[in-house]
């Protein structure tokens with residue numbers, strides 16, 4: 001119960017890694033706010049969380065007013081925000097020469113601007129209540145690995161890593177600890193190539209990833225919860241790669 005009575009926000013909590021992380025915090029006693037754009041999937045996350053203390057609130061992380069509304073609602077309801085996991089993100093494939101410009105803009109807006117706007121409003125709330133913890137979800141593609149055809153995604157995630165480390169330096173004096181997790185392929189639809197089934201993916205990653213498999217949701221959740229916990233009290237501006245050795 002490392003997060004008993006902590007107020008924890010998880011963005012992108014309606015599916016995949018975000019849902020697993022929201023459930024992990026709820027299991028350890030937190031009041032969890034599951035945020036994303038789709039109320040139905042967020043409500044499913046909240047309904048299936050242990051402890052019955054998870055709620056769903058919609059947000060579009062590309063819209064500053066929407067993020068401000070979310071943070072204000074959390075502070076009004078709970079009095080403070082202790083932990084934020086900025087996990088909302090989108091994937092796109094396309095080489096620099098071929099990628100439609102609108103696709104570049106969409107990916108940068110969600111992955112990079114989205115984390116910027118989330119941190120901006122979260123930091124203000126955490127400063128007001130004397131501190132907090134932020135974990136940003138980046139990717140091993142970006143600061144740690146480059147793969148032809150993943151140009152915009154890599155650029156957006158490298159931005160998350162740099163932004164996160166800079167904010168960590170800016171905020172640790174106020175008692176706000178900021179770190180990044182950079183996952184490799186995990187067991188969600190985002191790691192499937194177009195037309196690929198999970199069985200096809202298993203064959204592909206056996207050759208591509210040194211450990212020979214995709215990561216389990218419990219494995220990435222464990223890293224994120226550890227970084228958010230007091231056990232990681234000395235981790236500031238770290239970027240932990242969890243990718244089965246792909247970027248080693």
Ligand SMILES: NC(=O)c1ccc[n+]([C@@H]2O[C@H](COP(=O)([O-])OP(=O)(O)OC[C@H]3O[C@@H](n4cnc5c(N)ncnc54)[C@H](OP(=O)(O)O)[C@@H]3O)[C@@H](O)[C@H]2O)c1
Nearest residue numbers: 012015016017037038060061088089139185186188190191
């Ligand atoms: N799965 C992997 O293999 C892998 C590897 C490396 C990094 N990651 C990163 O891990 C994070 C989670 O990925 P995942 O695999 O769990 O993918 P996912 O299931 O597609 O989850 C992404 C979530 O982000 C939300 N989202 C997208 N745009 C949003 C916006 N503008 N505002 C608010 N929420 C938004 C989506 O919900 P709505 O559409 O309902 O808003 C969705 O629930 C992402 O940042 C991803 O880049 C994943």
